[in-house]
Amino acid sequence: MESGSWKKQLRSGISNAGELCTAFPQLAPKRAMIEEVTATYPVFINSYIAGMLKGPSDPLWRQFIPDNAEIDDTGGMVDPLAEDSTSPVPNITHRYPNRVLFLVSNRCAVHCRFCTRKRKIGRSFEVTAATITQGIDYISRSPQVRDVLLSGGDPLLLPTDQIADILGRLSEIRHVDIIRIGTRVPGVLPDRITAGLARMLASFKPLYINTHFNHPVEITPQSRRACALLADVGIPLGCQTVLLKGVNDSADIMCRLMEGLLSMRVRPYYLHHMDYTRGTAHFRTSLSAGLDIIRELRCHASGMSVPHYVIDLPGGGGKVPLTPDYIHAVDGNALLLKNFQGKLFRYDIEAQDAETFSAPLAHTPVI
Numbered sequence: 001m002e003s004g005s006w007k008k009q010l011r012s013g014i015s016n017a018g019e020l021c022t023a024f025p026q027l028a029p030k031r032a033m034i035e036e037v038t039a040t041y042p043v044f045i046n047s048y049i050a051g052m053l054k055g056p057s058d059p060l061w062r063q064f065i066p067d068n069a070e071i072d073d074t075g076g077m078v079d080p081l082a083e084d085s086t087s088p089v090p091n092i093t094h095r096y097p098n099r100v101l102f103l104v105s106n107r108c109a110v111h112c113r114f115c116t117r118k119r120k121i122g123r124s125f126e127v128t129a130a131t132i133t134q135g136i137d138y139i140s141r142s143p144q145v146r147d148v149l150l151s152g153g154d155p156l157l158l159p160t161d162q163i164a165d166i167l168g169r170l171s172e173i174r175h176v177d178i179i180r181i182g183t184r185v186p187g188v189l190p191d192r193i194t195a196g197l198a199r200m201l202a203s204f205k206p207l208y209i210n211t212h213f214n215h216p217v218e219i220t221p222q223s224r225r226a227c228a229l230l231a232d233v234g235i236p237l238g239c240q241t242v243l244l245k246g247v248n249d250s251a252d253i254m255c256r257l258m259e260g261l262l263s264m265r266v267r268p269y270y271l272h273h274m275d276y277t278r279g280t281a282h283f284r285t286s287l288s289a290g291l292d293i294i295r296e297l298r299c300h301a302s303g304m305s306v307p308h309y310v311i312d313l314p315g316g317g318g319k320v321p322l323t324p325d326y327i328h329a330v331d332g333n334a335l336l337l338k339n340f341q342g343k344l345f346r347y348d349i350e351a352q353d354a355e356t357f358s359a360p361l362a363h364t365p366v367i
């Protein structure tokens with residue numbers, strides 16, 4: 001497909017209730033509800049994704065079609081990760097000492113109904129030349145920052161020369177060692193990834209791309225081609241998946257997704273437990289559902305296809321990985337370990353390890 005096709009897919013996207021009901025007449029009886037939901041949480045579905053939507057039972061429908069459960073959910077938090085309160089300058093979140101999150105785009109190729117930045121996406125969220133310069137200035141005067149994660153919105157929706165300009169200015173900062181880009185574009189607007197864009201990105205090293213796929217149906221010939229273009233120029237690719245009730249909360253779906261990602265040279269990186277974002281409670285699964293999936297992945301797939309299952313702690317506490325409990329008991333100088341089939345094995349350990357494993361958990365104040 002020619003390189004301008006992605007712009008057409010954006011231009012011909014669905015951005016209001018009327019367009020949505022015209023494209024999907026089965027939604028017409030719900031138009032008033034959709035208008036109400038989208039007044040708070042705007043809709044956008046580009047025409048590539050719109051062409052893949054089949055009906056309420058398909059996994060893309062639930063990710064992108066507005067639902068009254070969004071406005072019914074008045075719990076949760078507007079900014080669950082406290083990104084705004086750990087922001088020294090607009091659009092920078094500086095939580096961990098050596099890395100920052102830098103929002104450089106206010107636009108996405110689709111509006112995901114479960115997004116943690118639901119408070120911003122499609123709403124009053126300003127990214128300007130001035131905020132980008134302020135962000136770069138902040139990073140350049142913060143020598144402890146070695147790793148910059150560009151996000152948004154989606155950085156790859158910016159014009160190519162603007163992305164090159166941002167990457168160029170960041171690359172000139174001597175203490176910045178790594179630049180990462182978080183993007184859903186390879187899966188939801190794959191024609192945006194052109195050979196020219198990939199070559200430009202690859203000229204800034206070391207650059208990592210963390211993409212975002214949630215279901216095997218997102219792996220299409222077009223998204224395979226997009227990932228191949230990026231991998232062929234040597235850009236390491238990872239994937240962040242969100243565990244979503246009614247979309248991908250089964251081991252079979254996750255197995256197919258993770259194996260599909262690896263076949264595109266995309267390494268599964270994180271499986272996110274849903275944040276406590278207001279308007280998204282209908283997507284949240286139990287933690288045991290997530291742990292069961294990880295256990296099954298370990299059983300049926302190679303270690304490379306098992307992502308870190310993480311909770312991002314509310315209030316800006318950062319990410320904590322969760323693992324199925326493989327230590328069944330401590331027996332003297334041995335651990336009784338449960339393998340992927342649930343069988344117990346005895347594993348001898350050193351005396352100092354026996355002390356570590358048998359020590360009661362220290363009391364730590366809860367924040």
Ligand code: SF4
Pocket residue numbers: 107108109110111112115116117121152153154184
């Ligand atoms: S692409 Fe990412 S930032 Fe944009 S709406 Fe989806 S999850 Fe949110």
